[in-house]
Amino acid sequence: MRELDPLLHSELRLAIVSILMGVEEADFVYLREATGATAGNLSVQLDKLAQAGYIETTKEFVGKKPRTSCRMTDTGRRAFADYVDALKEYLRL
Amino acid sequence: MRELDPLLHSELRLAIVSILMGVEEADFVYLREATGATAGNLSVQLDKLAQAGYIETTKEFVGKKPRTSCRMTDTGRRAFADYVDALKEYLRL
DNA sequence: ATAGAGTAGTTTATTTTATAAACCAACATC
């Protein structure tokens, strides 16, 4: 059986990637609200995705507030496509 | 976002259920070979699925050898259908 | 009869992962 990329096969990381696949970019606060995750958990999982090169993050200051925004990389998009493909075998779609 | 049933959102358990959805029943050895899992891991994960009432197992002796065979329950089939449904949101299918 | 290897598992221990709790820095509000 095909392996399911463990980096994507995690509820929160999958949710993050799922959201990012649909938009140019999304910021930390939006992702936190959309996924319902705690900030700590989100921070950790974003790091893992960034470490793997699946997403790219940029940290800037808007006025006095920090703002982290994220977007998919090509590597990430490919990994997601592969994951979906592999998963279809499991789901019998 | 819809929650992904954590019992099914595990590579090995999903593989087990995926196989069982396609057949009347399958035995331990078949599942071990088909999934490539170690016997220990398989034993643990089958227990969890049985505990949750997603699968049913029967242990009998065929000649002198033990034989554990597994099949889906209605509860399990419903859970799998729900899981697939929820996952489609994430996969954008 | 017994040592060695194989089958069919289970139990226990270890590692990995996910989650939550605590914390930091900067600001605004009372």
Place this chain on the structure above:
DNA sequence: GATGTTGGTTTATAAAATAAACTACTCTAT
């Protein structure tokens, strides 16, 4: 000048997956 808020990160704890070790039995060859 406490008190709370926003936007995070770091660290600690809980939960999960995996691997290693073990049980019980059988079969073969010595």
